[in-house]
Amino acid sequence: MDKIIVDHLFISYSDGTESLRDITLKVPAHAITVLFGPAGGGKSTFLRVLNRLNDLADVTLVSGKVLIDGINILDPKIDVNALRRQVGMVFARPVVLPMSIRGNLTYGLEIAGERRPAVLHEAVERSLRLAALWEEVQDRLDEPAIALSGGQQQRLCLARSLALQPEIILLDEPTSGLDPISTGKVEATLQELKKDYTIILVPHSVQQAARVSDYAGFFLQGELVEWAPGKAIFTKPTDKRTEDYVEGRFG
Amino acid sequence: MNNSTSARRAITQKIGFGVITLVAALTALLILLLLGYILVQGLPAINWEFITAFPRDGMRAGGILPAIVGTFYLTLGTAIVAVPLGLGAAIYLSEYASDNRWTRLIRLAIVNLSGIPSVVYGLFGLGLFVLFLHFGTSILAGSLTLSIMTLPVIISTAEEALRAIPQSFRVVSISLGATRWQTIRRIILPQALPGILTGIILGLERAAGETAPILFTVAAFFLPRLPHSPLDATMALPYHLFVISTQVPGMPVKIQYGTALVLLAFVLSMNLTATVIRSRARARRQW
Numbered sequence: 001m002d003k004i005i006v007d008h009l010f011i012s013y014s015d016g017t018e019s020l021r022d023i024t025l026k027v028p029a030h031a032i033t034v035l036f037g038p039a040g041g042g043k044s045t046f047l048r049v050l051n052r053l054n055d056l057a058d059v060t061l062v063s064g065k066v067l068i069d070g071i072n073i074l075d076p077k078i079d080v081n082a083l084r085r086q087v088g089m090v091f092a093r094p095v096v097l098p099m100s101i102r103g104n105l106t107y108g109l110e111i112a113g114e115r116r117p118a119v120l121h122e123a124v125e126r127s128l129r130l131a132a133l134w135e136e137v138q139d140r141l142d143e144p145a146i147a148l149s150g151g152q153q154q155r156l157c158l159a160r161s162l163a164l165q166p167e168i169i170l171l172d173e174p175t176s177g178l179d180p181i182s183t184g185k186v187e188a189t190l191q192e193l194k195k196d197y198t199i200i201l202v203p204h205s206v207q208q209a210a211r212v213s214d215y216a217g218f219f220l221q222g223e224l225v226e227w228a229p230g231k232a233i234f235t236k237p238t239d240k241r242t243e244d245y246v247e248g249r250f251g
Numbered sequence: 252m253n254n255s256t257s258a259r260r261a262i263t264q265k266i267g268f269g270v271i272t273l274v275a276a277l278t279a280l281l282i283l284l285l286l287g288y289i290l291v292q293g294l295p296a297i298n299w300e301f302i303t304a305f306p307r308d309g310m311r312a313g314g315i316l317p318a319i320v321g322t323f324y325l326t327l328g329t330a331i332v333a334v335p336l337g338l339g340a341a342i343y344l345s346e347y348a349s350d351n352r353w354t355r356l357i358r359l360a361i362v363n364l365s366g367i368p369s370v371v372y373g374l375f376g377l378g379l380f381v382l383f384l385h386f387g388t389s390i391l392a393g394s395l396t397l398s399i400m401t402l403p404v405i406i407s408t409a410e411e412a413l414r415a416i417p418q419s420f421r422v423v424s425i426s427l428g429a430t431r432w433q434t435i436r437r438i439i440l441p442q443a444l445p446g447i448l449t450g451i452i453l454g455l456e457r458a459a460g461e462t463a464p465i466l467f468t469v470a471a472f473f474l475p476r477l478p479h480s481p482l483d484a485t486m487a488l489p490y491h492l493f494v495i496s497t498q499v500p501g502m503p504v505k506i507q508y509g510t511a512l513v514l515l516a517f518v519l520s521m522n523l524t525a526t527v528i529r530s531r532a533r534a535r536r537q538w
Contacts, residue, residue, distance in 0.1 A: 056422065056425060084427065084428040088426075088427075091422075091423070091426075095419040095422075097423060097424070097438060098420070098442055098536075098537035098538050099537070107424075108429075111427065111429045111437070112428060146537045160427065
C-alpha cells in the first residue's frame, strides 16, 4: 500500500534556483524507504516537504502534488500542525528541548491539548520503550535531557516523535553524529518500528543505505535519478550515475 | 627570526599588557573613588528619620521620604508602560518580522531613539502628555515620558536575548506540531527570560536616575505630601538632588550627599538584582 504519493513535484528557493525537479515517487507503508545521494541533492528539502517544515524557509512550491493517504498536504488549507503530529521528524543533530527527559516527551502532546497525567505518563513509557531507551532512563525521567549522551539524546528525539503516535517518521541523517554502537541501536530500532510506521530515512552513508533499505531512491542535483525496491539499486543500478555514486566514483 | 627580535617583541608585549592593565585599573579606581567619596560624605546623613520623614526647614533638615516614594512610583509606572510595549516589540522583531525595508526602518528608529538627549524627551513629554493630553505635571505624564526613553534599551536587550536562543529549538518545536506562538510562550520566552529581565532592569535603572525627562513632566520642587493618584505631581530623587544642590542656599552638604547616596543605592541595588538573575540563569542553563 502506498502511504505517500508524490506527483511531479517542483520546488524552488525564493531566489529562483531550483531545488527539486519533477519528483514522482511512491512511498510504501510499513517499510523503510531510503533516500540517498551526494549533499545538496535535495534530500533534506524533500523530507521537509512532507511535514511542511519548508514553510519556515525561503522555499516555494512551484507545482506538483504530495498525497498522504490521498490528501494533498501542499494544500494551503490543511492544518499543518496536525500534519506535523502525523509526520514526525528526527534531525541530524540531536536537539533536546531545554527541559527534563519527561518534558521533552510530553511537549508535543501538551501542545496538542493533552492534559491527563495518565495519558501523558503512558506516552512517556511507550515511546521510550519503542526507542529502546526506557531501561536506561526510567529512573531519571525528571533530569535535564541535556545530561544524556549523544546517542541517548538522539533516541530521545526519536521517542519524542513517537510519543505523538505519528504514522510517518522522517529521519534526516539521524546517526551522522553517533558512534557505531549507538548507530546500530538506532538502526535496530527502525527495523522494529517499520512494522507499524512508514519510515523515510536519509542515511549518512551508502553503506547505511544498503543496510537498512526496503526501498531506495537516488537523489542527484534535485532529481530522483532512480528508485527501486529492495537492495537492487546497490547491486545492479540501472542508471550510470547511480552506479558511479554507489561504487564510490564520486561523493 | 633571531633572538633579539623575539626578545624585543616580548618586551613590547609586556609594555602593551602593562598599559592595558593600568587603564583598566584606572577605570575601577575612578568608580571606587566616586562611590567612596559619596559614601564618606553622605553616610553621616543616613538615619531612620532621613528615609522616613518629610523635609523640614526649607529642606535643610528632616528626611527625603516624598522623593524616595516618588522615584519608586515613577519607576513602577515606567515598568507598567515600557515592559509590555518593549517586550512586544522585541518579540515581533525577533520572532515574526522578516528582514525587509519596514523592519529596517523600525530598527533605525529604535537606534535613533536611544541617541536622543534626555532633555529632549522631557520637552516632548511636556508638549504631548502634560499639555496636549492634559495629564498635567503628573506621575502619569512622567512615567510615559520615561517609558519612551527606556523603550529602546528594553527592546534591543530583549531582542538580543530572544535571538540568542538556538534556532534549532524553534524548528524542533514547530516540527512537533506547535504553532509559532506556542513555541515562543513555552520554549523561547522562558529561556530568554533572564536576559530580558536584565534588560528591563537596566532600562528602569536609567529611568530612575534621570532628571531631565521628569523636570517638565512630573517633578515638584517641594511637595509636603505623598502622591495619591497617578495624576498627582511628586518629588523625585534625581530632581530633588538637583534642587538641593543648586537652588537652596545654606544647604548642609551631608544632606546633599545623603540624597545622592540613597539614589545610588536605589539604582545599584537594581543593578545587583540584574547581575544575580543573570549569573543564576547561566548556572541553570540547559543548552
